[in-house]
Amino acid sequence: MSGVSGLMTGTLEHLRRPLVRNIKKGQRVLILSDTEHDPRVWQAIMTILADIEADATLCLFSRRPADYYDPPAAVCEAMMKSDVNVLCSSTGMLHCAASLRSMEAGIPSICLDGGMRLEWLQSGAIADDMKQIAVRKHYVGKNVFGEGAKTCRVTSRYGTDFTYSVENMVWIPPLPGPEFDPYKIINFQKDENRPAGKLYYYLYPTGEFNVAPIEGTANGKLVIDLTMHHLGKLSSPIELTVENGRVVKIDGGADARILRDFLATYGDDNAYMCPAEASVGVNAKAVIRGIQREDKNIMGTMHFGLGTNVDVGGSIMSKIHMDGVILEPTLYVDGVKRIEDGRFLVPIEGEG
Template sequence: MSALMTGSMEYLRRPLIRNIQSGDRALVLTDTAHDPRVWQAVMSILQEIGAEVTVALFERRPADYYDPPSAVCEAMMKSDVNILLASTGMLHSPASFRAMEARIPSICMDGGMTLEWFQSGAVTEDMKQVMVRKHYVAKDIFGADAKECRVTSRYGTDFTYRVDDRIFVPPLPGKNFDPYKIVDFDKDENRKGGNLYYYLFPTGEFNVAPIEGTANGKLVIDLTMHHIGRLEDPIELHVENGRVIRIEGGASARVLRDYLVEYGDENAYMCPAEASIGVNAKALIRGVQREDKNVYGAMHFGLGTNIDVGGSIRSKIHMDGVILEPTLYVDGDVRMEDGRFLRPIEGNG
């Protein structure tokens, strides 16, 4: 194994050593499509800590938000912490929600990150500064009293949605803030409901769940989309009253249409389930959602489930699509232009 390990594991170590102690029962969930060096490195770090480690290796799930095999679901309820390293996102799967409701937290590093990607890019950012930016994006880019958003882009996006009472302003990090600690979101980030109890790594997005049924217009995804990766051509989503009625474009649009038919449900066409902004200045374009949606000044828009970001929709799946350089208007006032923030979000330090 050591021959396959190159570079520093310092960033990968940080969320593990901050949250797991000697004797803790740690369950590592991974699949056969994921870079095996990641779970091997994680297991090595956990063994150094003195945790009681179990690795659950299974076949790749067909989509994000799908549960692992039933035996693994049972094991998640008998763990002290679940470490998610699958190639599909499992943080918001039914099994993960049951564990979080039982106050068993997750450390989420899934979505197809390779070992090299845990040594550069988004993971190297100052995570405390990410929290500062999230506060100011909520407070000054949107504003707690924001009502209507409009997004445009050079690829033809012209899209509106309502956010009345959906902008939750997370507190500024205090002197004793630890940016690698597991978060109780209802208490620590003012995000209401959901019993969310996890640490996401890498991170760097400010989440908004628009009011369901209020979105209209054309949303053109131009960078990356869940399960498709880096797009060969833009995907045009035509939305009426918060529901995708038509998907147009080239090969990438065809893949998305087929995917939703095979793995989605009625609520998979709800849009936008999420309309969030990237605030990680170190994030790189990788062609995977775990990193790309955090790119500084990018926006991503979700289909399907949004109960994890303050909404009310439940679906079998959730899919994010990234617009790299959006222009955002809030109540008619331009707040971002071509991916550049027009108000300061860095704070005083």
């Protein structure tokens, strides 16, 4: 299984917290994983669920060809008969059609998919203060963007010069109150004050402020320089030329070739919509791992999506969703610089 071996060492406290907060004795829990994922992760989850005395079932299947692809049909069916679905596959499944159906039916997902190894679930992004992440998300919404934000421009040292409209698309999540539980499954429309369909899940590691720009408004050069879904850590930057919200050209080295081939093989017409999201990382402990689940949360980064964006308040549905991360972006909102080379120029830890 992906050549992963070794003892299960270190604390599992960070992995344990969302499971014990949200799963009760006797509940039916379905764990979804694949044969390329670190098996120690699902083994640890099964051990924790045994402690809770949940009725746990493991579904282990071959790796899906791309993020947002459904698991096998039998697993899709089982997801609708579970009380909680735990996603820990090497591809992202939180927003696949089967997961969206189960959440719409009121069955929550606990998600740590995307290829996290057990060691990475003991440090880094997962170890940050989850309540403070909620504080930062509020102040990024309020101070970086603001409810009246209209136009964003992003630049970077690698040649990004990219504009898009966010008019009426910025939703500011509330500050966490005294009753806030940072490990509770989230109903996004109710708890985060943003339209997001019937999304009902807990995601970890986490730490991003999501924005879905208005479709068709983006233009310019977008250069992804750190990490991208499916490709992992990039060996060379990928330059996307975007016209009226669509990728029309992909330039660069080997990684650009891989992306072109991947979109042609696994994508659809909507896979070239860009940016499906334009989000900001707000996790103070996230480090570069070379996978999306961690890297896009790094404080001050921005990541830009291709494809589906109904999960962050947009209207696009695609067979895939792919995020690409810029490590040290500069962001202007309505002409005012708010992030410079990955550093926030406005308060995000509190009123300041």
